[in-house]
Structures are given as structure tokens and as C-alpha cells.
Amino acid sequence: MLRSSRRGAVLVLALLLGLVVSVVAVAALLLSSQLATATSTSRDQAEALRLAEGASELVRNKLLEDFQRAGLTRSEWLRRLLLPPGDPQSRYSANRDRPQLQAFLLVSAERVAGQPGTYYADPGAIYLDSPAPAVVVARLFAVSSSTTQDLEVRATAYLRAASQTVARSLQGRSAETFDFALLAREPNCQFCHLQLQGNVGALLHFRPGFEHVAADKSAHADAGFDENSGTLASGPSSLWGDGDREGILEDSGSTSSENALASQIRGDIYANQLVTNDKTDLDFATGRASRLNGVTLEADRPGQQARINLRYPGPAFYLLRGRDVDQNGRSDDFPPFDSEALRREASGSVRGQVQAVPFGSLYSSRFIDRLGPVVSGQAVLLGEAPSAANHYCETASAPLLIEGDLFVEGDVVLRGCVSGQGQIYAGRNLYIAGNVVYQHPPGSFGNYTASSDPDAAARADIAAGRDSLLLAANGSIVLGDYTDQEADSSQRLYRERAGERHIRSRFHLDTGQKADIQLVENRVEELVRTAGGQHFTLAGEAVGESQIRPLEAYEALIRPVFWNHAQGKLQPWLSDGDYRALLGQAVPGGVGSVSSWRIDASTYQLQPASGPPDSLLNLVRSGDPAKIDLCRRFFENNLRFTNADASAASRAQAVIAQLQSAQAGWNEAAKSFLDTAGGYDRQRWMLDLINFQSGAADPYAVVRPVQIERVDALLYSARRIAGHVGATNLTVNGGLVAPEVAITAPGAGWLASEVADPEIKARIQAKAGEENPLSGTSYNRTAFNYDYRLRNQGASLRYVLRLATAESIRFAGGGSITRKVCRNAQCN
Numbered sequence: 001m002l003r004s005s006r007r008g009a010v011l012v013l014a015l016l017l018g019l020v021v022s023v024v025a026v027a028a029l030l031l032s033s034q035l036a037t038a039t040s041t042s043r044d045q046a047e048a049l050r051l052a053e054g055a056s057e058l059v060r061n062k063l064l065e066d067f068q069r070a071g072l073t074r075s076e077w078l079r080r081l082l083l084p085p086g087d088p089q090s091r092y093s094a095n096r097d098r099p100q101l102q103a104f105l106l107v108s109a110e111r112v113a114g115q116p117g118t119y120y121a122d123p124g125a126i127y128l129d130s131p132a133p134a135v136v137v138a139r140l141f142a143v144s145s146s147t148t149q150d151l152e153v154r155a156t157a158y159l160r161a162a163s164q165t166v167a168r169s170l171q172g173r174s175a176e177t178f179d180f181a182l183l184a185r186e187p188n189c190q191f192c193h194l195q196l197q198g199n200v201g202a203l204l205h206f207r208p209g210f211e212h213v214a215a216d217k218s219a220h221a222d223a224g225f226d227e228n229s230g231t232l233a234s235g236p237s238s239l240w241g242d243g244d245r246e247g248i249l250e251d252s253g254s255t256s257s258e259n260a261l262a263s264q265i266r267g268d269i270y271a272n273q274l275v276t277n278d279k280t281d282l283d284f285a286t287g288r289a290s291r292l293n294g295v296t297l298e299a300d301r302p303g304q305q306a307r308i309n310l311r312y313p314g315p316a317f318y319l320l321r322g323r324d325v326d327q328n329g330r331s332d333d334f335p336p337f338d339s340e341a342l343r344r345e346a347s348g349s350v351r352g353q354v355q356a357v358p359f360g361s362l363y364s365s366r367f368i369d370r371l372g373p374v375v376s377g378q379a380v381l382l383g384e385a386p387s388a389a390n391h392y393c394e395t396a397s398a399p400l401l402i403e404g405d406l407f408v409e410g411d412v413v414l415r416g417c418v419s420g421q422g423q424i425y426a427g428r429n430l431y432i433a434g435n436v437v438y439q440h441p442p443g444s445f446g447n448y449t450a451s452s453d454p455d456a457a458a459r460a461d462i463a464a465g466r467d468s469l470l471l472a473a474n475g476s477i478v479l480g481d482y483t484d485q486e487a488d489s490s491q492r493l494y495r496e497r498a499g500e501r502h503i504r505s506r507f508h509l510d511t512g513q514k515a516d517i518q519l520v521e522n523r524v525e526e527l528v529r530t531a532g533g534q535h536f537t538l539a540g541e542a543v544g545e546s547q548i549r550p551l552e553a554y555e556a557l558i559r560p561v562f563w564n565h566a567q568g569k570l571q572p573w574l575s576d577g578d579y580r581a582l583l584g585q586a587v588p589g590g591v592g593s594v595s596s597w598r599i600d601a602s603t604y605q606l607q608p609a610s611g612p613p614d615s616l617l618n619l620v621r622s623g624d625p626a627k628i629d630l631c632r633r634f635f636e637n638n639l640r641f642t643n644a645d646a647s648a649a650s651r652a653q654a655v656i657a658q659l660q661s662a663q664a665g666w667n668e669a670a671k672s673f674l675d676t677a678g679g680y681d682r683q684r685w686m687l688d689l690i691n692f693q694s695g696a697a698d699p700y701a702v703v704r705p706v707q708i709e710r711v712d713a714l715l716y717s718a719r720r721i722a723g724h725v726g727a728t729n730l731t732v733n734g735g736l737v738a739p740e741v742a743i744t745a746p747g748a749g750w751l752a753s754e755v756a757d758p759e760i761k762a763r764i765q766a767k768a769g770e771e772n773p774l775s776g777t778s779y780n781r782t783a784f785n786y787d788y789r790l791r792n793q794g795a796s797l798r799y800v801l802r803l804a805t806a807e808s809i810r811f812a813g814g815g816s817i818t819r820k821v822c823r824n825a826q827c828n
Contacts, residue, residue: 044162048134052166055128055136055155060168062104063140063151066091078151082107082142085123107151108139134159177796178714179316181267181786184741185332190784191263191295193746195777197449198300198735198786199267201317203332206271206292206310265292266300266449267786270312282308300786302452319800325540327530334739336474336538336718337425338801339407346373348404348422353382359410359562360522363574375408378560378573381424382582383416386437386710392774393417393437402469405798410523411560413574413582414471418712421468425799428475428524429560430717431482433582435774438467438712445776446712446733447785458788468787468795469713469734474538475526475557477715478503479723479730479743480708481583482558483576494604495597495638495691496704502724503558506742515553518543522563524556524570526719538718539801558722580705588707589728589748589779592767594700594760595691596727596751597638601659602685606630617685620659632656641693641702651692659685666756673754688754700763710775714787716797725782731775734787749780 070077070091083090085106095102108124130136138155156165181198182190187206269292282289289297289308297306314320320331353367357378371379383400390396400414402422412426415434424430438446442461448454471477481499484492494501504510516527516535527535527543535543555561555570560579564571588595601616608619608627616634619627635655640648654670657663662685664676671690691702707725714734715721721738723730725745736743748768755761768780777783789795 044159045164048157048159048162048164049166051130051134051136051157051159052155052164055130055138055157056153056166056168058128059104059126059138059140059153059155062101063153066095066101066105070094081105081151104140106140108141110142112139113141128155130157177790177793178319178716178735178737179791180737181735181784182741183317183735183737185739187741190741190743191265193750193781194263195781195783196263196265196785197267197447197783198788199270199316200265201270201312203317203320203330206269263295263781264298265295265306266298268299268306269297269308269310270316271310280308280310282310300454323540325536325538326528327532327534332739334718334737335801337472337797337799339409339425339427339474341801342405342407342425342799343374346405346407346425348373348402348406350379350381350400350402350406350422350424352398352400352416354400355380357410357573360564361573363578365578371406373404373406375406375410377408378410378412379408380413380574380582381415383418383436385415385584386417386435386774388773390417393439396439399439410562411475411573412473413560413579415582418469419467421465421795423470423472423797426471426473426475428473429558430471430473430475430477431560431579432477432479432708432711432723433579434584434706435708435710436469436712437710437774438469440465440467441712441733442466442468442787442789443733445731446710447731447783448788449783449785454786454788455792458792458794462789462792462794467712468789470716470795470797471713472716472797472800474718476719477717477721477738478558479711479721480725481580481705482722483579483705485576487575487577493638494599494634495689498597498726499724500554502742502744503722504554506744507720507722507740509554509557511554513553514550515556517549517551517556518547519549519563522565524551524561524563526557557719583706585703586706587701588704588726589767591698591701592763592770593727593748593779594751594764594767595702595704596688597691599687599689600684601687606634617659620656628656639689639692641691642695645694647692647694655687655689659687666754668757671757671760675754688751690751690760700760709772714790714795714797716800729772729775729777729779730782731772731777731785732783733785735790736784743782745782747779747781 067077070080072080077091080089080094081091083092085092087093090105092102092105095105104126106124106126109119109122112119112122112124124139126138126140128136128138135158136155137158138153141152141154152167152169154165154167156163179199180201181196183201184190184203186204187200187202269289280289280292282292286305287307287309288305290306291297292308297308299306314331317331319335320333323333324330325333349370349372351370354369354371355363355365355367356371356375357363357380359377361377363378363380367380367382371381381400384390384393384396384398386392386396393399396417399417399419402418402420402424405423405425407425407427409427411429411431412424413431413433414424414436415432417437417439419439442448443454443457444450448457451457482503484497484500486492491497516529518525518527518535518537525537527548528538529535535545535548537543551570559570559572560574561570561572563569587593599616601620604616605613606616606619607613608624608630610626614622614627616631620631622628632652635652636648639645639651639655651670651672654667655672658667658670658672658674662674662676664674666673671692673688675686675688676684691700691704693699693702704727707728708723708730709725709728710731710733712733715732715736715738717738719738720740721736721743723743723745725743727748729747730743730745748764752761752764752768755764768778770779771777772779775783787795
């Protein structure tokens with residue numbers, strides 16, 4: 001009985017074990033099946049992505065093939081590509097004898113982009129050969145239905161239960177051909193005393209004209225304008241700007257004539273974001289205008305009229321499509337260039353007087369004759385200085401020879417004559433430490449202002465292989481002198497710090513202002529901070545709070561510095577004295593010029609012996625003899641050029657009396673002009689003082705650090721372009737593209753309008769009437785001239801990394817076309 005019970009128990013146990021084993025086996029089989037299915041799906045997704053990538057590349061190559069065959073400008077080729085297939089000018093019709101190419105030249109209707117499943121069979125689908133059972137379909141879409149500047153290629157591969165879509169623009173990473181002489185977020189201070197040849201683009205407010213509230217509605221507010229809705233509270237604004245410096249008369253109803261300070265734009269204007277109410281005589285039916293806030297508008301060629309669009313939807317700003325890194329809801333993120341791609345692919349070189357300064361090392365003035373394509377550190381590139389002796393570079397024997405792409409991971413310092421066709425990318429800042437002039441310039445003096453058909457002239461220069469230079473920086477581009485320290489680290493006199501003061505004020509980099517910085521080894525990288533307190537790199541990579549260092553903004557962002565880990569602080573790799581030595585010294589504007597400097601007496605502060613710091617204006621009007629004497633010593637020091645300069649004391653006293661009496665206008669004893677109506681709020685007391693060296697053969701020919709007068713290059717910065725030029729004019733031949741652009745270079749005309757002394761006035765007017773032999777432009781004004789080769793396939797920035805436009809977009813499962821294209825922070 002007991003033995004039978006034991007046998008039964010063993011049998012039951014065996015049966016239970018068998019059941020467990022069976023369950024485990026079944027479970028294992030199911031798990032294996034699921035894993036196999038998952039692995040199969042993963043393989044299908046990877047294979048579908050590969051097929052979609054290949055299809056996207058194929059379509060773009062076919063489009064490039066047709067573009068090269070067509071021999072048209074990019075804009076004209078795009079226009080013809082968008083024509084109906086039956087139009088004899090369309091690219092589809094032009095390829096009837098090439099049906100295999102013709103199939104790639106149909107642009108899908110805009111409605112297909114919104115409902116691709118519904119319009120699956122709509123004309124424009126490109127069916128590509130693919131291995132069974134995969135199906136690959138591609139389509140072309142215009143970025144905008146009007147004035148298209150780019151195309152988007154969407155290729156989808158279907159493979160069993162997986163599908164993958166790749167959406168890439170035709171332009172891609174490799175060719176940003178800008179169509180602007182000036183493109184910025186908000187170019188507020190760029191339209192006084194300026195002649196501009198080429199198109200102008202502004203992403204926020206435009207406001208050309210002089211800055212006072214009765215003119216261009218300062219950056220603080222626009223009268224009656226709702227930025228959220230883009231509407232005016234009480235009809236069109238009646239406020240004019242005064243690009244001709246006569247806006248106050250226009251406000252009162254008077255008609256002013258053009259004068260030496262008149263600004264002029266020869267080209268079309270594009271303003272974006274529905275946030276401008278600048279006054280204009282725009283004819284909405286034709287899109288034509290002759291004035292905008294007091295600035296005169298003309299076409300850039302005879303027989304045409306300038307066009308203006310103050311509600312521009314933005315397809316010309318195609319580089320800005322993509323991720324909204326700063327999360328402000330606007331398409332105004334200027335992308336960086338692709339550093340990793342440059343490290344892999346750059347193949348250029350620069351020959352001449354050059355030096356590489358490794359990270360963590362100091363400039364030593366030990367030059368070699370060549371740098372290769374990638375410099376791990378800083379670079380100093382010095383060409384022969386342009387002068388009358390070398391016919392302003394045409395006969396230079398030692399220019400910088402720049403060929404291909406050059407990537408410098410840190411800062412670049414550049415000056416002198418240049419030759420060749422190349423691009424220089426600075427991982428941080430780029431300093432223009434003197435004139436940069438082509439040896440074999442295109443057009444006339446490096447620009448196309450004299451040409452009746454600048455595009456045709458540009459194509460001829462492309463064929464002739466004329467010099468071409470494109471300069472890009474992931475940090476700032478600084479023109480001229482930014483320094484503020486002497487060799488012993490003491491502060492320079494105020495009169496010598498015009499560049500530093502200008503950069504601080506225009507870019508909100510006052511003393512004590514901090515910037516959010518990430519240290520990459522000992523390299524300094526500026527970060528983007530969102531309103532929500534998050535931090536990102538320019539490329540959109542999130543940065544954790546533990547990686548962020550708040551550092552003095554001017555020191556970290558403008559100076560050529562690295563992080564000294566041993567000392568735990570920023571250290572200049574190039575001292576202020578060494579930089580000024582590279583600049584050299586000269587009389588700005590040459591013989592006959594008059595140098596001056598400006599100070600805002602209502603905001604500039606001094607520290608008295610007792611009490612808090614206060615403005616010059618308040619101190620001189622305080623009635624306190626000690627405070628007044630403090631101001632007198634400040635002006636005397638800044639007005640003295642030699643120890644024996646007896647005029648400095650009397651001039652300083654005259655300036656004090658001018659401020660105390662509020663006597664606006666010209667003071668011959670002080671050689672100064674006081675304007676109490678300047679600035680945004682009409683309350684600022686601005687002083688302009690002429691440099692005067694008594695006892696000298698020519699008392700007005702005061703030697704200063706070299707002023708930049710000509711730059712031959714496209715300047716692209718993902719951050720800011722800054723500079724200050726005094727007593728002479730500036731010409732930029734190429735273009736300026738950056739979120740923030742602030743270059744003060746008024747030329748000679750503005751001072752002549754203020755001076756009352758007949759002798760000085762005649763001297764300034766004579767200089768203003770001359771032509772600068774270096775640039776072929778009037779000393780009266782600054783000039784920004786577009787390089788028309790940029791839009792005629794002669795040159796392009798090949799490594800600008802547009803954000804989130806060339807990334808693959810993945811989809812899970814499904815057999816129908818789905819759509820998820822992210823653009824300007826919105827995913828549809």
C-alpha cells in the first residue's frame with residue numbers, strides 16, 4: 001500500500017514536471033518567434049532606410065545633372081522647373097529627348113504634401129527601381145509656391161511591414177548661395193550713411209534710418225503695433241525714419257533734400273515675421289517703392305524698379321528652415337557650419353606668412369609659409385599690406401594664396417592681399433586685422449556697382465577665375481580694433497577704445513554682463529539659452545547645467561582667449577598689444593582727414609572719491625568742485641596727445657562749460673559738437689570731439705591703429721559681425737550674413753554736417769568729396785556690395801549645417817504614406 005502510494009506520487013510529480021517543461025518550451029518557442037519577428041522588422045527598417053537614402057541621393061543627382069546641363073542661374077532654373085509640364089520653357093519640356101532624366105523633373109502639387117495618402121496617384125510620383133518586395137517612391141516639393149529658393153526631396157521605401165522616409169532639401173549642406181548684401185535678424189543701426197548694392201533681408205524689424213523715436217520707432221517699441229497679430233492699432237504709422245538725417249523735418253511735414261548723409265539701397269528688400277511698420281511709399285499692386293523710413297530705394301540695374309516686401313513669407317531665407325534652437329517660435333536661428341564634416345573632408349591650404357598657435361599656447365610671431373586644411377588651434381594669416389606701391393594688391397609679391405576649404409578649430413586673424421579661390425572656417429572667432437583685398441578682383445574694385453547687368457558680369461568673372469574668398473565663423477567676426485588694455489594691463493584712454501565701447505553697447509556686453517559658456521577641453525564655446533532656462537549648442541545639442549560656466553561676456557565672446565585650466569581663468573592667446581601691432585598705425589583716411597571720437601555724457605560713468613559712480617553729465621552739473629574736477633581731468637587726459645599739449649586743458653574746460661550750459665552745436669574752443677536730442681529717447685547728450693595735436697605740422701593728422709577700409713569676402717557668422725571705423729569709410733565686397741550685425745563706419749560726411757568752423761568744415765568736405773583709392777568709393781559713406789557670383793554658382797559656403805532639414809525621418813509600420821516634416825519648430 002505504501003509502495004503503491006509512492007509510485008503514484010512519483011508519477012504525479014513526473015507529469016507536473018512534464019507539464020512545466022512543455023509550458024517552458026512553448027513559451028520559448030513564442031519568445032523565439034517574437035524575437036525573430038522583431039529582428040526581421042528591425043532589419044526591414046534598416047534596409048528601408050538605406051533604400052530611401054539612396055533614392056534621395058539619386059533624385060538630387062538627377063536634378064543637379066539637369067541644372068548643369070541647363071546653363072541657367074539657379075533662380076531661373078528653379079522658376080522653369082516649377083512651370084507646368086506643358087509649358088515649352090519648363091525643364092520637363094526641355095528634356096523630351098532625355099525621358100530617363102525627364103521623369104525626375106515633375107514637382108508635386110502643394111496639396112499632395114498635406115495629404116499624400118489621398119493623392120498617392122497624383123502626378124509627380126517618381127517610382128524607382130528597387131529589389132522585390134521593396135517599393136520606393138520619391139517626390140519633389142517646392143519649399144514655397146512663390147519665389148522658390150529651394151526644393152525638398154522626399155523618398156519613401158516600403159518593405160513588408162516597415163517604411164522609412166528621408167526628407168532632404170536639394171540645397172543640402174553643401175552649397176549655401178546667399179542672395180543678400182545684408183541678411184540679419186534686425187539690422188537697426190546699419191542704414192546711416194550707407195550705400196548698399198544688393199538685396200537686404202531682415203527677419204524682425206527692419207527700421208532703416210537714424211535712431212530717434214520720431215524717426216524709426218526704436219528697438220524698445222513700435223508705436224501702435226501688435227507683434228503677436230502683426231496689426232496696427234490705429235492705421236499706418238505717420239513716422240518717418242531719416243536715412244538722410246532730415247527725418248525731423250519730414251516728421252513736421254517738410255520735404256528734405258538728399259545730403260551727404262543720405263542712405264541708399266540698390267536692390268530688393270525682404271522683411272519677415274509680420275513685425276514691421278516702417279513707413280514706405282510701397283505700391284502693393286506692383287511691390288515697388290522708392291523710399292523706406294527716409295532711405296532711398298533703387299533697383300540694382302538700370303531700367304528696373306526696386307521691390308519691397310514687408311510681409312515676406314521667407315523662402316529666400318532657406319538656410320533658416322529647421323529646428324528652433326532658442327525656442328522663440330521664430331525662424332531666426334542662424335546655423336553653424338559642420339565642423340565634423342570639415343575635419344574629415346577639408347582639403348584646402350593657405351600659403352604666405354602664416355602661423356598656427358596650438359590650443360593652450362601663446363602667439364609668438366614665428367611664421368611658416370603654409371598651413372594645411374585643418375588647424376588644431378588658432379591661425380594668424382598675414383598677406384602683404386595693400387598700398388599705392390603695389391597698386392592696392394594688384395602687383396603684390398607676397399599675397400596670401402588661399403585654395404579650397406580651410407578649417408581652423410579656434411580663432412583666425414586675417415589681413416592683407418589675398419589670391420585664389422577659397423573658404424576659411426573659424427571654429428570660434430574671426431578677426432579682420434587690416435584690409436583684405438583681392439589681387440585679381442572681380443568687377444570694378446571687387447564689386448559690381450558699375451555693371452548694368454551684374455549677373456552677366458559675375459558669370460564672366462567666374463569663367464575668368466577671379467579671386468574669391470568666403471569667411472565663416474561659428475563665433476563672432478570682428479573688424480578692426482576691439483582692444484582696451486595697454487601693455488601693462490591698464491585701461492586705455494577712452495578715445496582709443498571706440499571699437500570696444502561700440503561692441504559692448506551694440507551687443508549688450510557691458511562690464512559685469514555674463515555669458516553662458518561650455519568648455520571643450522580649453523576651448524570656449526558660447527551657448528544658446530532658451531527662455532525656459534535650457535542650454536543648447538548652436539547645432540541644437542542639449543548641454544547640462546553642470547557643464548555651464550557663466551563668464552564675463554566681453555572677455556569670453558570677443559577676445560581671442562582660451563581656458564587656462566591651471567589658473568582656472570580665461571587667458572588671451574593674443575595680447576591687446578600684439579593685436580594692435582598686427583593692425584599697425586596710420587592716419588585714418590589718409591592726408592586731409594579729420595579723426596574724432598564720441599562719448600554719451602548722459603550714460604558714461606566715472607567714480608568720484610565719495611559716493612557711487614555717476615554719469616559725466618550729472619557730475620559736471622552737480623555743483624561739487626571735486627566731481628567737476630574729476631570730469632575735467634578725464635577730458636584733459638583724452639584730449640592730450642603729447643605731454644606738452646597745452647591745448648588739452650583749455651579744450652577740457654570748454655567741454656565742461658558746454659555740458660553745463662547745454663549749449664548744443666559747435667564749440668570751436670573745444671572742437672566739439674554737443675547734440676542733446678540724439679538717441680532713442682531724445683534725452684541723450686552726445687559729444688563728438690575732434691582729435692587735435694597742437695604743435696604738429698598737421699594738427700588733425702593724428703595717428704591711430706589702422707582702420708579697416710576694404711574687405712573683399714562674404715562674411716558669415718552664426719553669432720555676430722561687429723566693427724567700428726572712424727575718420728574714413730568702409731567697403732565690404734561680398735555680403736554680410738549674421739543674426740546680429742553692428743558696424744559703425746559713417747565716413748566723412750556726418751562730421752562735416754555738424755562742424756561750424758569754416759576751416760575744419762572745408763577740410764572735411766574736401767576729404768568727403770574724394771574717392772578712396774583703395775576701394776573706389778566715396779569717403780562720404782560706407783558701402784556694402786553684394787558679390788553676384790554667389791547666386792550664379794561661382795561660390796558657396798559648402799559646410800553650413802542647416803538645422804534638421806537633412807536628417808532622416810523614421811516611421812513605424814504601415815503601408816500608406818505618412819508625413820512628418822519638421823520645419824520652424826512645428827511638425828505637421
